[in-house]
Amino acid sequence: MGPQSWRPLCEGERDGVVLAVDYPFTGRPEAGFTELVGRLAPDRAVWECVPPQETGLTAEDYLDRWLADVRASGRPVHAVLGFCAGSVYATALAERIAAEQGGDGPRLVLFDPEAPNAITVYWQFHKVIDGLGVVLTPEEVGQAQAEGQRISQETEDLGLLGERLLKIFRHAADVAFDRAGLDAVRREDFSVTVTAFMAYLIAAAGIDATAGWRRATAISSRTATNGLNLVPEHQRPGMVAREVRFDIEHADLLRDDAVVRVVAELLG
């Protein structure tokens, strides 16, 4: 039996496992760890987390599940990778593993790391509504997004914000599902996907990764709306131990050969 909350992307000759945290179940054009691993051909096993498809979990719950499986495998963790908001979980995982394994702890490499906040949560909602635009009118899309934006400015509590945004989403989605001719199975499946992703983002906000990032290497794209590019230039140097910047789009970060070479060195 392999681990339940992780899916192995590859096996490796050498001892130790590399953990990768991302949320690849959103139907997105951005490259994921599968692509990175395919190009990297690492000599250690790489496992990618499988976030639970349920809601109401805290950040601790996510971490506990993931850690339990790592512990059960008995394999030492060599490095932890995080993509986007997954960087927050990756950092927390690395800290806990360090405490258990002793020593310096696993290496921590973050790709366009971001700590979710109200703007991130709203932005994901915005993109979901955009996706309904094939069947909703521009006015309907604009209206739902405007309402979501208003709420995100008013609501400080992220949990509450999530609930309110999902309410708007469900309302818009009902109309969209009707027009798209989706059956009950697909309606449910779609809603669960969106809800679970929002829950993952919101729970991540419960982790303060600021201190942990200072010992991480960040790999940055040039996309202004992602990762450390959102941080004012003068604040960046202190955020992470080292930042390696690439002149490529966020969506291509995990499929770029130069990135692969750098990651190979970092994991070496």
Added chain:
Amino acid sequence: MLLDSATRKEEALWLLEKLIPGTGVNNLSFTFEVDGALDPAVLRQAVDRVLRGHQVLRTVFRAGVTGLRREVLAPEDLEVGVASLPVSTVDETLLRTELAMFVARPFTFNGAPLLRVGHVAGEGRDLCCLTVHHLVADTISGARLIADLVSAYDDALAGRAPQGEEVPALAEPEPRPESARYWREQLRGFDPGGLDLWCGRQESSGATLAGDQVTVELGAPALEAVHRLRTELNTSEAVVLLAAYSRLLAAHGAGPDLALGTMVNVRGQHRQDAVGYHVNVLPLRMTVDPAEPFTRFADRVATVFFDAIAHADMPVDSLYSEVARTGGSWRNTLFRHVFNYVPGLELGEFAIGGATARPVVVEIPYSKFDLEFFVMASANGIRLRAVYSTDVFTEAEVRDLVARYEALLVGLGEEHRPRAAWNADDHAVIDAANETAGAEPDTVLAAFHHRVCRTPDEIAVECGDESLTYQGLWAAAGGVRAVLAEAGVGAGDVVALVAPRSIELAAAVLGTWLAGAVYLPLDPDHPAHRIAYQLADSGAKAALVPPGAKIAARPGVTVLPIASTVDSSVEPPVIDRTAPAYLIYTSGSTGRPKGTLVSHHSLANLVEHFAGELAARPGEATLWMTTFSFDISALELFLPLVTGGRVVVAPDSARTDGRELTELLELHRVAIVQATPTTWRLVLPECERALAGLRVLSGGEALPPQLAHRLALTGCELRNVYGPTETTIWSTSGVIERGSGTDIGVGGPIRGTQVFVAAPDGTELPVGVRGELCIAGEGVAIGYHNRAELTVERFRDHSRYGRHYRTGDLARWRRDGTLEVLGRVDRQVKLRGNRVELGEVESVLLDHPWVEAAAVVVTGTDSTDAALIAFVVAEDKPDLVTRLWEHARAGLPPAAVPSEFLVLESLPTTGNQKVDHLALARLVEDRAPAAAAAELGGDDLVAALVGLWREVLGRDDLTAESNFFTSGGHSLLAAQLAQRVEERIGPRVDLAELFTRPTPAQLAEFLRPAN
């Protein structure tokens, strides 16, 4: 008035402007200047009379949904007038710009006239600019138009009534059926792939219509040559010039199946002066073989040329359907290079209104083709106007081509044998760059011994807190020698060094040489099986390891600790300079690692070069940071030892930790440091300040421009170095200045090194032309260890440069005598417009743990229906093909993912034990289609899924490899897709599954076991 459909060739002109809107690409100008003033009112009258006189000039076109329709307006319905251009004639540049803008302004297809006239009333001279659309006139029409305008002006000025009858438009007859048959036969099986050149930017061919031109008068030697050739070959001047143009293109990579465009005047003999669009563009298809004698080639060209003229009634625009289009390019796919020979076009001086006038050429910034040689021949000489696409060529490249054309003509005139198309500059640049001879240097061991004698007490190596003097290092090396000698190691034996960089390793290297042996550097961090393989393959007699370390060595290899004993009495042995100094393994893209043997002579040459280029001084420190199993590490060790400097040992972690590197650089006052771009990228943010003033080398991979820029900004003296292991560490070196932009070259050949760029047939190529980089000179290695056939294949002989190594890298010379490396040449194919490296595909497949051998072949006749087939020898696993497919998809760009995987017991080989690709291609042809389908598990499912992908995304260009989410899909569409999969095909697909298997092929593989 009369309204009828435009012809196909007329529509083609319009379509071009429709596809690239806002361009006056089809505009022509007939402009002249007058030594005096033109009366605007008289000029207007004259224009009016010309319009009345030519029905064709009153023809207008209307674009509608059904296409383009032609209409001839009555004189009174047409208002053209004369525009006054408010520009001074004093400033020539400004004047030219204004005229070019006037000419380039596009015409519209809404019934407006396709002619405009501009008048510049200048200071002491006037200009008249007649601009027409190609739909109503061609270049040949110019003479008649100007003549009519002049006489109309003179008549109007003198108050004479208009003379002559109205000239009806010349209607071209329908193409004859025999012409259609001729062209169909002529173009059968044409491969547009032969149009690619090895220069310019072929991939951007046809991006826009932006163009420019270069005009030259052919010099007397070229004119003489043309004259001699046409007499000797008993042919026309046009044929000589055309055959030479074809040869020029062939020498730059076109062919062997080449088609050129040419313009043929299709006015009948009795209407030679007709104004209108009466040229047909025709493809001249010929096979070009640079080895064919020019006389015979010119003969064939003449036949093609005259046959084309005989069938000129069928314009090229009617021929497109005869040739399959590729790559979705709207631009002409039959040819991209045009030869246009127009004799007697030169209009001399003439008089208008009693004043002297002469034609003026107004250049417009467009080109419909990659390159057009527009040849204007007259009794006085030959003027060549090269019009080119600026998307494809730079002006310098076109000037080079023109100069080579002239040189080629001169060469052909002297002797009919094929000649390289080189111009004088090409020879000068390349010869100067290769002028690198230097005096024979001492061997590294001898040079080091000189230093030991001169400065015995200076520090030679530093490692952390420890250090050793030159004398101490010599004695330590002597100790190693004694241990080796005792173990029976003698001259020519291979000694493996399996130790991290350290003072001990430095002593071990020198001690190995003192014993007369050859060192083999192995990385102790490499997997045990790899070390074991290299020990076995090298036939190493002994292995030196740090005290206490263990390695898995086969019986017969004596494993010895690096001695701590010293022997300072040892004298330097006499070393055979041609004997190997080291044996080093590199992993090829396919197969097992291969060992390269490098002589003392080659190594000494390399170190001597960099001692000079870097001006390394005694006492200066060089960082020894690169792993010793990578050959470039040897430079970091030997450069300081032969120049009296200090070797500073850096731990591995310095390659990733900029802070640690900074500390090392500062603590040891390091002056010279070398690393790969990957390392520089990692360490740069934290060691920027520490690099100021240092001499920095970057090599081993392509240096990305952005990284080069950041490195140069640190204030270091940056060099980009290039070279394969087979030519001893580095073969070229170049300084990268700040602000080099995207222009990152690898510099020029180093000391004792000659470089040439070769065509696939081995012909040496001139400046700017891409080919395989070949390296000759002192650095060329002895060869591969125990790989005689591979050595013969890669190390060749050249009549001029002698023994050389074929790097397999694609490169070109630059005008400044430096080189640019552009990737790999070997086994590059083009599939649906994408360049694919077959070797890369195989190497990715071989990375899979189940795969023992892999070979990839291309099937299909042209690049549109071509497909990649992968043959693998692999462990017998139930879902092998599925796994391989996933593996390939994860590791390769979509175009490079094989469309089929076939499992074989073993790969067929040729006599010299190489994979027999021809035999594999035959296997593909022979296998029964049904068997193939069974092998793959049935592709109906993939086809059905592709259908759904297309349906949901509303696109018909999607394939089995199309990623739903990068092709415009998102989650709602994915939900629709999942629903349709269940409805039409059966299985339930969760969205999460679709998100992680976003292509039809991936989803099919996932669904198959369930089926």
